[in-house]
Amino acid sequence: MSLPSDAKPKKTSRELLFRIASAAVLIPIVLLIIAYGNWAFLLLLSVGVALLAIEWGAMAAPQLSSRMAVAISLAILGGVFTVYLFNMLAGLAVLALGAICAGFYFRYLKGPHLDAAYGAFYIGWPALVLIWLRETHNGVYWVFFAFLIAWAADSAAYLVGKLVGGPKLWRKYSPNKTWSGFAGGMIAGMLTAGTLADLTKLFQSSTAALIVGLLVAFATMGGDLWESMLKRRYGVKDSGTLIPGHGGLLDRVDGLMFAIVAIGGIRWLVMLGTKL
Known part of the structure; x- marks a missing residue:
């Protein structure tokens, strides 16, 4: 109905x-x-x-x-x-x-x-x-990067998708997600990373920060889609009802989990001496 x-x-x-x-x-x-x-x-x-x-x-x-x-x-x-x-x-x-x-x-x-x-x-x-x-050294900043970029990307994807709409991103597993929302999430992730980089001075250039934001936002979108696929596999709409407006905790942190892994990989490269 x-x-x-x-x-x-x-x-x-x-x-x-x-x-x-x-x-x-x-x-x-x-x-x-x-x-x-x-x-x-x-x-x-x-x-x-x-x-x-x-x-x-x-x-x-x-x-x-x-x-x-x-x-x-x-x-x-x-x-x-x-x-x-x-x-x-x-x-x-x-x-x-x-x-x-x-x-x-x-x-x-x-x-x-x-x-x-x-x-x-x-x-x-x-x-x-x-x-x-x-x-790790400056670990608070690195964790903030993961959380804030993931939250910004997820929120922007939701808002832009609702306001703009358009073609579906992956209709089979997540019929509500759109390409416009995906683009909004990626842009929000980059802008958040650029702002945080100016405040924390973790990266040597703004370009590096924007790339990090792009990668982490992409990981966030991927995590969200991956959990949508898992929920379809198990035949559930939400993972739970813990958080009002979000469903379960897994519904809230699905993208964040992937974002954390992405930031962890970047942090490991920095520790190996890669210049960003």
């Missing part, structure tokens, strides 16, 4: 208001915790991992959702704390072992074992990169 034509703008306005209200509450809290770091940042990340694991379990294994959530959380948090206490390579080894164990555990339960293993990697990889990134 379709909505009356006059109801659609009202529905869109309500969604936008919910998005703005949610962002106004959550963004300052998250940024303050990132800036503070230490135990508060580790606690925020741990809670986020647990919530994402719960949503993943509900999508991938509705009949065994709590068991999958626990298995995935243990695998990821083991890797997160290993990175925090030791180093990234050790954390990756722990995550890989945890993902394998989760897969075998669900094979024993005759459940979706590949989904359990993949869920640990899908959620865990960005979590490990994030804790590593925060602990």
Whole structure:
């Protein structure tokens, strides 16, 4: 049953208001915790991992959702704390072992074992990169880059797509996303990176900052599309109902997860001595 034509703008306005209200509450809290770091940042990340694991379990294994959530959380948090206490390579080894164990555990339960293993990697990889990134030199700035560019790109893509419309980006898996929204998100990501670069002085040139913004915005768009494909595979519209106007937490951070990995790769190149 379709909505009356006059109801659609009202529905869109309500969604936008919910998005703005949610962002106004959550963004300052998250940024303050990132800036503070230490135990508060580790606690925020741990809670986020647990919530994402719960949503993943509900999508991938509705009949065994709590068991999958626990298995995935243990695998990821083991890797997160290993990175925090030791180093990234050790954390990756722990995550890989945890993902394998989760897969075998669900094979024993005759459940979706590949989904359990993949869920640990899908959620865990960005979590490990994030804790590593925060602990590097100027780590606060690098994490801010990932979060703010991803938020700007995602918000601009939504607004431009709603206002301009036009041809669909990937109708099969995400019928609401448009090429105009994609372009708006890319431009917003570049402008945000350029502004942040002027404030943080992380890059030697504005051109390098714009390229970083373009790459991270592209990763954000890719992450959003990838999660849309996963939701279609599992037959759900949203990953959950945690955040008003956004659905689940996974719906909110899908692009951010890819953005974090992209920024992590760029940071690693900088640490190797590549001049940007």
